[in-house]
Amino acid sequence: MSKPTLIPIGPYHPLQEEPELFKLYCDGEIVKDIKWETGYNHRGIEKLSESKTYEQVFFLVERICGICSTSHPFAFANAVEEIVGKEITDRTKYIRSIIGELERIHSHLLWAGLAGHFLGYNTVFMWVWKYREPILDLFEMITGNRNSYAMFKVGGVRRDIENEKIPAIRKAMDEFRKKNDLLTGAVMDDPVIHARTKGVGVLTKQDIIDYAAVGPTARASGVAIDVRKDDPYAAYPLVDWKVITAEEGDVFAKVEVRLLEMYESISIINQCLDGLLKTKEGDISIVVKEIPEGIGTGRAEAPRGEVFHFVVSDGSNSPVRHKIRAPSYVNIATFKKSCVGQTISDATISLAAVDPCYCCTERMAVAYDHKSGKRILNANDLIRLSSDKTSELKKNIIRQK
């Protein structure tokens, strides 16, 4: 084998949450090895958390991720409430689950749009993000913010969803279901998407167990783990829904799982709205005067998988230790399995398939030849490579017909 060519993907972009650098070692078109580097922008959130009060930590952890900004407060609330040992009200449970599921929908849509862009389907990108807007509008109506909703606190939520808002949420869900039908139909029937994503970036069941991967990444490989079912919290045990899985473990399976999960989210939201009508308006928190000494482990199913928070309390008003494990931490490591052996044009979508907090994949740097200083590839070149492959496939398929 000749000396492998190094193609760096990353590390910096001012908008990204998790700066990181992927080094793809390639022989011709084929990726032979991948290495991952991080630490370019370590924010020290775990350390910072030790200097904040429990109430302030909610705002801190909400800012870990801009896309799934409610999953961290969700897991933190679960951890702290485990230490407190008090049951929260039913209305709180329903409201928390509604926020969690709306977030799953908008996050999966964001992913689907960007995946479309990487595959060279810019119409998908624009349409899907258009469908996402009404979901963000719902957030604005319910919480006052399109993102970083500041809804959670120990023992409850900060704002109620008044009963008069319920019809508007139902209407938005009905409309979104139609859009999702359209999107799912288009993706499932498109021969070019099949050709680009089936058999690409495959993760086997054993890979998932070995890397302890979670969320849609695991479920697309036939590992049916979902914290909402396995360790039920909030309103998930009170409503009827099912865990979506697929067996193939390739990029297509991950697309399928995410698209079908959005239907489950719509169903959960509608059932939670029914639940809200059965509870008293305004009954959204319990009184928690102090956090006793002890340890608490809380988890929540974020759009990308299990978020895990571990809190050690000494009875004061700040945590002594607060360990946070985001799903991307375990999912990103699977790149070693999913990308090696693929072509560079498939690496873009394979890296994207685990939805590694999307800003990550957008931050592609420029590859220079060290000797001549000449530019070889940049982010747009990589996306272009991927788009070109799709166009080529389209032509071939039309020719065959």
Added chain:
Amino acid sequence: MNTDLVIKNFKEHFDSDIIEVVKKSEKRATVTIKPDAILKAAEYLYKEAGFRFIIASALHTKRGFEIHYHYSLDTTELILNIHVILDKKNPQIESLSNMFNASNWIEREIHEILGINFINHPNQEKLISEGNWAEGVYPYRKEFK
């Protein structure tokens, strides 16, 4: 399988290595074991009992360096914390990364922030600071009076 049975089975395997068992609820339990037993305990949980490794949390307390290895049994609601207390002066413990890749990064991270040495780790390089921090300075260590 309920939590009592899980703990009973664990006790049968590692009776002499267990220091303390705290069952907080059906969903949460913490077992403190001797650090020497970590490898065989992990092997039992991963290969025989069907647990998934979530993550490990390390902290510095007056007792020394403590690590909680969090395991999830996804067929039940249980999170089992395997808790070890390491020596104050020379904290070290056997690495689990040769058994499963899931612990590779977190062990590197703990090594970096607390200076705990993971014996036989395949690649104990820095993970989160990329060499930007001074050597021998561990930001999560505390000073106790």
